[in-house]
Amino acid sequence: MNLSITIAGVRFPSCFMNAAGARCVTREELEALGRSQSGAIVTKSMTLEPRQGNPEPRYYGFPSGSINSMGLPNLGYRAYAQIIPDLKRFQKPVIASVAGFGEEDFVTIAATINECRPDLIEVNLSCPNIPGEPQIGYDAEASERLLKRVRKVVSVPMGVKLPPYFDPAHQEAMARVLERVGVDFLSLINSVGNGLVVDPEREAVVIKPKGGFGGLGGTLIKPVALANVRAFWKLFAGRLPIIGTGGVISGVDAFEHLLCGASAVQVGTVLVEEDLGVFERLERELASVLARKGYDSPAACRGKLKEL
Numbered sequence: 511m512n513l514s515i516t517i518a519g520v521r522f523p524s525c526f527m528n529a530a531g532a533r534c535v536t537r538e539e540l541e542a543l544g545r546s547q548s549g550a551i552v553t554k555s556m557t558l559e560p561r562q563g564n565p566e567p568r569y570y571g572f573p574s575g576s577i578n579s580m581g582l583p584n585l586g587y588r589a590y591a592q593i594i595p596d597l598k599r600f601q602k603p604v605i606a607s608v609a610g611f612g613e614e615d616f617v618t619i620a621a622t623i624n625e626c627r628p629d630l631i632e633v634n635l636s637c638p639n640i641p642g643e644p645q646i647g648y649d650a651e652a653s654e655r656l657l658k659r660v661r662k663v664v665s666v667p668m669g670v671k672l673p674p675y676f677d678p679a680h681q682e683a684m685a686r687v688l689e690r691v692g693v694d695f696l697s698l699i700n701s702v703g704n705g706l707v708v709d710p711e712r713e714a715v716v717i718k719p720k721g722g723f724g725g726l727g728g729t730l731i732k733p734v735a736l737a738n739v740r741a742f743w744k745l746f747a748g749r750l751p752i753i754g755t756g757g758v759i760s761g762v763d764a765f766e767h768l769l770c771g772a773s774a775v776q777v778g779t780v781l782v783e784e785d786l787g788v789f790e791r792l793e794r795e796l797a798s799v800l801a802r803k804g805y806d807s808p809a810a811c812r813g814k815l816k817e818l
């Protein structure tokens with residue numbers, strides 16, 4: 511089955527791709543994504559200067575998910591500005607993920623990266639792992655100020671990666687911001703920030719940064735991710751493309767994201783755990799679910815979730 515999709519006028523050969531952060535920091539990792547069956551190459555969120563990230567251990571997988579506090583390890587935007595044009599040869603969309611520590615950083619990075627013509631730019635307002643730096647996406651006014659400035663320097667399709675929201679009032683406030691800014695797609699959701707996993711045998715936390723607090727991913731966050739995809743799908747009446755992220759471990763999980771309104775899905779935890787072969791498995795599994803349900807494409811079931 512053809513699993514291709516279109517977001518903001520850009521065609522993706524498959525609706526599955528990596529989430530920013532998973533196996534996408536170095537040139538080698540990005541090229542490996544290019545050779546894989548991933549439907550796109552999404553870069554690690556880039557900052558002004560190269561970063562080693564937080565001290566290790568900073569990732570821990572467990573049966574129902576993962577916790578991480580990577581701290582934005584990345585090569586710095588100048589390096590990605592060199593790498594992105596070389597990724598074009600893989601003939602699949604490149605999504606550049608932009609982060610920063612303050613409005614000025616975001617604007618500088620976005621302006622330079624826009625000149626390299628990635629197919630899309632994803633503005634990350636939701637990294638929970640930098641000590642002393644709150645997630646911008648939880649501050650609607652700061653998000654609006656920042657996005658309005660970034661919007662002015664970005665001419666490729668621009669999306670926003672948001673943190674999970676747990677109350678409709680917060681989703682509605684952010685939707686109004688996004689309408690005023692004018693964005694082309696959403697990535698929902700980043701990890702569920704500042705969770706805590708305890709190892710009872712060692713009587714200890716499992717990651718080092720921030721006293722063990724970190725972003726949760728994987729199966730345990732799927733209901734939160736689905737809720738955010740569904741809420742924003744409804745708030746925009748299906749007009750704004752959404753890339754669903756969170757808890758996609760199988761083709762059925764991806765199908766659930768599509769039903770809630772996602773156009774495509776990103777994978778993080780399962781990509782870290784299973785490596786690049788995961789894309790082939792997920793595509794096979796989703797194609798089988800869609801065929802069994804009588805849908806001929808991912809778009810055919812998008813948003814079709816029934817309410818009781």
Ligand code: SIN
Nearest residue numbers: 579580581582637639
């Ligand atoms: C990290 O590098 O700490 C994760 C990135 C993110 O959550 O945006």
